[in-house]
Amino acid sequence: MNNFAIRMEDVYKSYYLSNGEEIPVLKGINLEIKKGEFVAIMGESGGGKTTLLNVIGCLHPLSAGKYFLDDEDIGEVRDDFTLAYIRNKKMGFIFQQFNLFARFSALKNVILPAIYAKTPALEREEKARTLLESVGMEERVNHKPTELSGGQQQRVAICRALINNPEIILADEPTGALDSKSGIEVMDIFTKFKNQGKTVIMVTHTAEVAKYADRIIYLRDGQVLDNNYKLKSTY
Amino acid sequence: MNLEIVKMAFESLTAKKTRTFLSMLGIIIGVATVIAVFAVGKGAQDSVSSQFSNLSANSIIVMPNRGRSFTSSSKLTTADAAKLIAAEHIASSAGAIQGNSSVSYGSVSKNYSVVGADQNFVSISNLVVQSGRGIEEDDISSKSAVALVGSTVVADLFVGGESPIGNSITINGKKLEVVGVLKKLGSRVGMISIDESVIIPSSTAEKSVLGDRGQVIIMTTVDNVSNTNAATTSITAILRAEHKLKVSQEDDFRIMDAGSMISAAQESAQTLTALLTAIAAITLLVSGIGIMNVMFVTVAERTKEIGIAKAIGGKRADILSQFLLESIILSMAGGIIGMIIGQGAIPIITYFNLISMTSSATGPILGFTFSVLVGVFFGFYPAYKASRLDPVDALRSE
Numbered sequence: 001m002n003n004f005a006i007r008m009e010d011v012y013k014s015y016y017l018s019n020g021e022e023i024p025v026l027k028g029i030n031l032e033i034k035k036g037e038f039v040a041i042m043g044e045s046g047g048g049k050t051t052l053l054n055v056i057g058c059l060h061p062l063s064a065g066k067y068f069l070d071d072e073d074i075g076e077v078r079d080d081f082t083l084a085y086i087r088n089k090k091m092g093f094i095f096q097q098f099n100l101f102a103r104f105s106a107l108k109n110v111i112l113p114a115i116y117a118k119t120p121a122l123e124r125e126e127k128a129r130t131l132l133e134s135v136g137m138e139e140r141v142n143h144k145p146t147e148l149s150g151g152q153q154q155r156v157a158i159c160r161a162l163i164n165n166p167e168i169i170l171a172d173e174p175t176g177a178l179d180s181k182s183g184i185e186v187m188d189i190f191t192k193f194k195n196q197g198k199t200v201i202m203v204t205h206t207a208e209v210a211k212y213a214d215r216i217i218y219l220r221d222g223q224v225l226d227n228n229y230k231l232k233s234t235y
Numbered sequence: 236m237n238l239e240i241v242k243m244a245f246e247s248l249t250a251k252k253t254r255t256f257l258s259m260l261g262i263i264i265g266v267a268t269v270i271a272v273f274a275v276g277k278g279a280q281d282s283v284s285s286q287f288s289n290l291s292a293n294s295i296i297v298m299p300n301r302g303r304s305f306t307s308s309s310k311l312t313t314a315d316a317a318k319l320i321a322a323e324h325i326a327s328s329a330g331a332i333q334g335n336s337s338v339s340y341g342s343v344s345k346n347y348s349v350v351g352a353d354q355n356f357v358s359i360s361n362l363v364v365q366s367g368r369g370i371e372e373d374d375i376s377s378k379s380a381v382a383l384v385g386s387t388v389v390a391d392l393f394v395g396g397e398s399p400i401g402n403s404i405t406i407n408g409k410k411l412e413v414v415g416v417l418k419k420l421g422s423r424v425g426m427i428s429i430d431e432s433v434i435i436p437s438s439t440a441e442k443s444v445l446g447d448r449g450q451v452i453i454m455t456t457v458d459n460v461s462n463t464n465a466a467t468t469s470i471t472a473i474l475r476a477e478h479k480l481k482v483s484q485e486d487d488f489r490i491m492d493a494g495s496m497i498s499a500a501q502e503s504a505q506t507l508t509a510l511l512t513a514i515a516a517i518t519l520l521v522s523g524i525g526i527m528n529v530m531f532v533t534v535a536e537r538t539k540e541i542g543i544a545k546a547i548g549g550k551r552a553d554i555l556s557q558f559l560l561e562s563i564i565l566s567m568a569g570g571i572i573g574m575i576i577g578q579g580a581i582p583i584i585t586y587f588n589l590i591s592m593t594s595s596a597t598g599p600i601l602g603f604t605f606s607v608l609v610g611v612f613f614g615f616y617p618a619y620k621a622s623r624l625d626p627v628d629a630l631r632s633e
Contacts, residue, residue: 059546059626059627080551080552084551084553085548088547089548095546099539099543099546100543112547113547113548115237115240116544116553118237160547161547164548
């Protein structure tokens, strides 16, 4: 028993074009992320950052290698029920473009993962309201995403990621569509998660955002170039 | 089933009301058509049953050929009825002549069917004398001036609840005493509407009421339905001999057996139902394809939503059930509206006497069941495709 939330050994991931041509994206990833660690994944464009996050988040099956989640090898798991359970209970996703359901209110958007988890109606609503309140959204619970600013939408998305109390938060460029003030607010929330003992894995290309992380993993051409990348002192 | 998923399916449908309504339209028309079809089919069958309800399957009717008057070229007379008793397998035989004539009582006068019948006619035709008596043998032999009246005749002529029995009616200037009233039948015996008829002794009809204007009808019964063909052959032989027809001459009478008439009429009613059902089935099929098309468009439009749902823990089964539910709700709602329209149209159409329709439970049950099946069948493939979408590809779509 060790203290790793995520461990990967020689993970490969390839895409296949319609003509059968193989496009390798991840080419032997080895990494370890401790429980409660706040990790930023940086790297050049096309280096495989988002693909790595999708593999970690069980949205993509890996092509080869071993993937341990809480010391359990889930690299071979293809069963939809188990993968959906992991995405629902163990992880919370936050996207650059928020990815909220436009026709649902902020409250309903936050509740959705709890519906899939079959949480009783009263319990999930109470939980969602508490979460929205904790990010200063108590006045906006019945607003639809189009009636909210980018920063507010991202806070709703963060609440949605937290509703089932996951151990791991996965964020793909969470500040990419936000102004700097909203970006700082979001990063403060992430820091709070880390302090609560949650593991945060965030893809970013911005050093200003990455500096909030405990550690930076730097990817280049589908491989980990540096497992503890240091930012230049200007940041 | 997660109730929230049902609610979400409803919300998705109500979000696009016009599209939802247009998608349902095919189902509405299809189900309303199914109900109308069954009502028309049942109406046709009921009308056949009512037309032949007083004919047993073992009845055989003999009429002059091509409807010509018995004096012109057919030698068929009511007297032939007695001779047909000798035919093989014939259990009973009754003769009648029928024509239309003005019947009056007091100052009221109206045109009715006048039937000159013998003593067996009432029993062979399964008629019931409600009050008074029927035609008796003595009435025939003595050419009595007596009459039996149908229920409509009583209602028309004897206004104010006056009893017709013992009163005299006038037909073609001849006074006849009403001796009996027939029970309301509501249907026909062969071609005769009994409720609107006056039945008098055949001898009286031939001598002084109808004369040569009447058409002869002989009604016989066969001892067993399976002997109908043998009885028909025997009747033909006896009548050809009686009428002294040469081999080269065609029959001057035509024979209709009730069994064949009923089954032919029922067959045509069933054919009509089958034909209309096929049309309704095609309508439902086309509407199902419409629903499938709409569901594919919906899945394409909501591809990103599907990706998000999967990323936050939605299982394939959740996605499948949500889209399938939308399709089922769509077709079920269409089915219910179709049922209301279809059932509502029946009394209106019947009121305006446009076509004979009888409401049946089969139509709505079948229509509704089909609408749900259409939803499941045509909704499954788009829902299945949605559930199998790759979450990352779905998230990338705009």
